[in-house]
Amino acid sequence: MTQPNTSASMQALLNLRELERAAAASLAPEVWAYLQGGSDDMVTLGENVAAFGRRFLRPRRLVDVSAPDTSLELFGERLASPILLAPVGFQGIFHPEGELASARAAAARGQRMIVSTVSTYSVAEVVAASGQVPWFQLYTTPVRATTQALIGRAEDAGCQVLCLTVDAPVFGNRESHGTTLLELNASSRKGNLEGLDGASAVVDASLTWEFVDWLRERTRMRIVLKGIVTAEDATLARERGVDGLIVSNHGGRQLDRGRASIDCLAEVVSAVEGHMPVLLDGGIRRGTDAIMALALGAAAVCVGRPFVWGLAAGGQAGVERALEVLQAELVRGLQLVGAPTLDRLDASFVGPR
Ligand SMILES: Cc1cc2nc3c(=O)[nH]c(=O)nc-3n(C[C@H](O)[C@H](O)[C@H](O)COP(=O)(O)O)c2cc1C
Numbered sequence: 001m002t003q004p005n006t007s008a009s010m011q012a013l014l015n016l017r018e019l020e021r022a023a024a025a026s027l028a029p030e031v032w033a034y035l036q037g038g039s040d041d042m043v044t045l046g047e048n049v050a051a052f053g054r055r056f057l058r059p060r061r062l063v064d065v066s067a068p069d070t071s072l073e074l075f076g077e078r079l080a081s082p083i084l085l086a087p088v089g090f091q092g093i094f095h096p097e098g099e100l101a102s103a104r105a106a107a108a109r110g111q112r113m114i115v116s117t118v119s120t121y122s123v124a125e126v127v128a129a130s131g132q133v134p135w136f137q138l139y140t141t142p143v144r145a146t147t148q149a150l151i152g153r154a155e156d157a158g159c160q161v162l163c164l165t166v167d168a169p170v171f172g173n174r175e176s177h178g179t180t181l182l183e184l185n186a187s188s189r190k191g192n193l194e195g196l197d198g199a200s201a202v203v204d205a206s207l208t209w210e211f212v213d214w215l216r217e218r219t220r221m222r223i224v225l226k227g228i229v230t231a232e233d234a235t236l237a238r239e240r241g242v243d244g245l246i247v248s249n250h251g252g253r254q255l256d257r258g259r260a261s262i263d264c265l266a267e268v269v270s271a272v273e274g275h276m277p278v279l280l281d282g283g284i285r286r287g288t289d290a291i292m293a294l295a296l297g298a299a300a301v302c303v304g305r306p307f308v309w310g311l312a313a314g315g316q317a318g319v320e321r322a323l324e325v326l327q328a329e330l331v332r333g334l335q336l337v338g339a340p341t342l343d344r345l346d347a348s349f350v351g352p353r
C-alpha cells in the first residue's frame with residue numbers, strides 16, 4: 001500500500017472522493033471498515049448522502065459576489081468557516097499523529113475541531129500541539145464522579161463548548177465493524193480517560209434529561225446536544241436552557257432506518273425559533289451540501305469521515321487538503337448561488353426538482 005503524504009501529493013487530489021480513495025489505499029481493511037461503516041443495513045448512512053442528492057439549488061442572479069465571506073459568529077467566537085470537524089474517536093488508528101494532526105490542520109485553516117471523549121490524544125495534548133482550543137464531545141460513564149473529572153479536564157484545557165452526544169445510550173449494531181470497536185475500546189489509547197476510575201464504559205443507558213440539569217450545575221461551558229433529530233426533543237432542549245443543538249444521526253452508525261440528517265433539520269430549526277444555533281452533520285461531501293444545510297437553517301455544519309480521509313491519506317497535510325477543498329467549494333458555490341455572505345442564505349435557495 002502506498003501512502004502519498006506530502007503536501008504536493010495531497011494537492012493533486014481534487015475532491016473528497018479522491019481523498020476517500022487515497023484513504024482506502026492507506027488503511028488496513030478492518031480500520032477502513034470501522035471508518036466507513038454504519039449500523040444494521042446502513043440505510044441511514046446511505047440516506048445521509050442521498051437526501052442531499054434529492055435537493056436542488058435555486059440560484060439568484062446579478063448579485064455582487066466579488067467579495068465572498070464565509071465567516072460567522074458562534075458561541076461568542078468569530079469563525080472563518082461554518083465547516084467544523086466532527087468528533088471522531090481513536091484518530092491514532094488512522095494516522096500516528098491522530099488528533100494532533102487534525103487539530104494542527106484545523107488551526108492552520110482557522111476552523112474549529114470537536115475532540116471526542118475517546119480521542120487517542122487528550123484534549124490537553126491537542127491544545128498544546130495546535131494552539132487551538134477545541135470543543136469537547138462528552139460520552140458519559142455510569143460513574144458520575146468520573147464524568148465530572150472528565151469535564152474538569154476539558155475545562156482545564158480551556159474548552160468553552162461541551163457537546164453531549166445523546167444518540168448513543170448503547171452503541172449501534174455495527175456488523176461491518178466486526179470486533180473492531182470492542183478491541184479499540186479495550187486496547188487503544190484514550191488520552192482523556194487515562195487515570196480515571198470506571199472509564200472503560202463510555203455509554204450510560206440510563207441517561208435522561210435530568211443529566212442535562214446535572215451538567216448545567218457542574219460546568220460553565222456552553223452545552224450543545226449532539227444527535228437531536230425531532231422537534232419534540234428540540235423543544236425539550238430549549239426548555240432545559242441548552243445552548244445549541246447538532247442535528248445528527250452519528251453518521252448512520254447508531255439507529256438504522258432513521259431519517260437523513262438533512263431531512264430532520266427543518267423541524268428542529270423551526271422548534272427552537274432562533275433561540276439557539278442548530279448545527280448539522282451527516283453526509284456532507286461537497287460545498288453545495290453545506291450550502292443547502294445552511295440555507296435550511298443550520299448555523300454551521302460538521303464533517304466526520306471526510307476529514308479522516310485526509311488524515312489517513314496524508315496526516316496534517318491531508319486534513320488541510322480536505323478542509324481546503326470543501327471550503328473552496330463552499331466559496332465558489334456561494335458565488336454561483338448569489339449569496340456572498342452566509343446570512344444571505346435562506347430556504348428559498350433550496351427546492352425539490
Ligand atoms: C470513525 C468514526 C468515529 C466517530 N466517533 C465519534 C465519537 O467519538 N463521538 C461522537 O459523538 N461521534 C462520533 N462519530 C460521529 C461523527 O461525529 C459524526 O456525527 C458523523 O461522522 C457525521 O457523518 P459524516 O461522517 O457523514 O460526516 C464518529 C464517526 C466516525 C465515522
Ligand SMILES: CCCCCCC(=O)C(=O)O
Nearest residue numbers: 089118181185202250253
Ligand atoms: C467503546 C468505545 C466507543 C467509541 C465510539 C466512537 C464512536 O462514536 C463511533 O461512532 O465509532
